[in-house]
Amino acid sequence: MSKNPFELRFDTLAMAKDILDRQYDMAQQQFFTALEQYKEQSKDVTEAFAKYTPKMYTPEEIAKNAEELYKFVVKKD
Numbered sequence: 001m002s003k004n005p006f007e008l009r010f011d012t013l014a015m016a017k018d019i020l021d022r023q024y025d026m027a028q029q030q031f032f033t034a035l036e037q038y039k040e041q042s043k044d045v046t047e048a049f050a051k052y053t054p055k056m057y058t059p060e061e062i063a064k065n066a067e068e069l070y071k072f073v074v075k076k077d
Contacts, residue, residue, distance in 0.1 A: 008073060009066075016065035020057040027054035 003011070031052040038048040 009070065012070045012073065013062060013066045015069055016062050019065060020062060024054055024057060027052075030054075 031048075031054055034052040035045060035048045038045050
């Protein structure tokens with residue numbers, strides 16, 4: 001059974017959010033790795049916080065990514 005347009009849009013939003021979640025998780029892991037390295041090297045950890053703290057995505061970014069994914073869904077090539 002095919003999905004209606006509302007279900008497609010919802011699924012596309014969910015995919016866009018999942019992509020951004022994974023990107024954030026990777027950035028967060030990089031942050032923790034950098035923090036540990038700064039501690040091991042006895043460096044000022046506030047520098048690591050300033051440089052590596054990941055920025056959380058916004059609802060607007062989710063919508064923008066969803067629009068890009070949805071373009072592929074409706075593409076008629």
